[in-house]
Amino acid sequence: MTRTQTALVIGGTRFIGRHTVAEFREAGYDVYMLNRGNHENPFADAEDVTHVQGDRTDRDALLDARDKADPDVVVDCVAYYPADVEAAVEVFSDVGGYVYISSGSAYDSEEIPKRESETPLCPCSDKQATDESGSTYGNRKAEGDRIVFEAAKEGVNAMSIRPCIVYGPYDYTERLDFWIDRVATHDRVLIPGDGDNIWHRAYVEDVAHALRLVAERGEPGEAYNVGDRQLVTLREMVELIADVMDREIEVVAADGRELAAGGLEPDDYMLYREYPHVLDTCKLAGLGWESTPIQEAMERTIEEHLESDRDGSEHDPGRDAEERVLGVLDTM
Incomplete structure (x- = not known):
């Protein structure tokens, strides 16, 4: 046996x-x-x-x-x-x-x-x-x-x-939960930088x-x-979350000077990194590994998020501060 x-x-x-x-x-x-x-x-x-x-x-x-x-x-x-x-x-x-x-x-x-x-x-x-x-x-x-x-x-x-x-599901760090909650609760989602940063x-x-x-x-x-085979920018990640949740949102990018209007900095935001961080995964692929398509991965992640009580609030830079930034941007 x-x-x-x-x-x-x-x-x-x-x-x-x-x-x-x-x-x-x-x-x-x-x-x-x-x-x-x-x-x-x-x-x-x-x-x-x-x-x-x-x-x-x-x-x-x-x-x-x-x-x-x-x-x-x-x-x-x-x-x-x-x-x-x-x-x-x-x-x-x-x-x-x-x-x-x-x-x-x-x-x-x-x-x-x-x-x-x-x-x-x-x-x-x-x-x-x-x-x-x-x-x-x-x-x-x-x-x-x-x-x-x-x-x-x-x-x-x-x-x-x-x-x-x-x-993914059961992430106790709540890094992505913050962004999922932002998309779920606000029609305008503020992101740091130009939105094209990659982590x-x-x-x-x-x-x-x-x-x-x-x-x-x-x-x-x-x-x-x-790492995921397909990389997405911070903006694309937020838009993917919105697509999976069937939410119509406006993604608003703000650079450091604009964020300062609310007393904020780019590093106040989860999953922001000024310089790209990218890993080569070819060696792992050589063992027969493949990554899950990002749409499917996000669907599973959001499904579990909605069943949990996590909201990422510990990473929240403050919506009142963001509203001040959005107000300044609206006048420009």
Whole structure:
């Protein structure tokens, strides 16, 4: 009798981890999840998903999960510090595939596009390796990549994927929820800059699929970028949301000087980036990966958004301030 393959997902209940568990289940794996149990488990009633409670920063918890799951592959969704990756590549040195989720933020160059084996990675000092601020996120992720590469040289089947900004159902960051709510509640949607700025995004189900493909087919010591095959500008993204929601809106672009009339700056807005951030995904496509058409991805995202209570209000720069900007623009 053929043994069912087992996947261990470190994380597993929120956003990328949740979709990763679903991806491996659909592929016929028995799935174990290691997490602290602080969030509702969407797979509590699933017979093919086993929860192992523990803190991933505790090496003994990693060992316990390894021994209980006896995994063929491991996906590490919550390794935010180099020490996390160091422990994982040691504990899971004998698995068929260990995949570390890095980030497009690990790149230390504004090349267009950013390529896995060509674009330099961010440096990481000892201080940055333990820093908890968002400013060192890319440094820490890059150092995790380097640990993966070194482990592969020692025979560990370790790989990494580098997603750009991830969006989709169950996104607790509410980055895209802000824009969906803006389209749903206002006829005039203010966007920063000229609206043509590009920040490459990746649909979460495609990220989960990439994780499985890399775990099964990836080359140890390699990194794989993940991002939508079709890129859209910020304006096009808002217009796509409106199209899916069947909303007639006016998209109004305002540059920095115009936003200042409301005491706003372009960086006050989610998913705005002055310089384009684009990842080359050809290496991942070589493993047989394809991305979901953006219309379909947005439809699924909005459908779940409407069933949730998320509105992205924590990212709201203030509608009153926007109205002042719109008023100034109307007089120009």
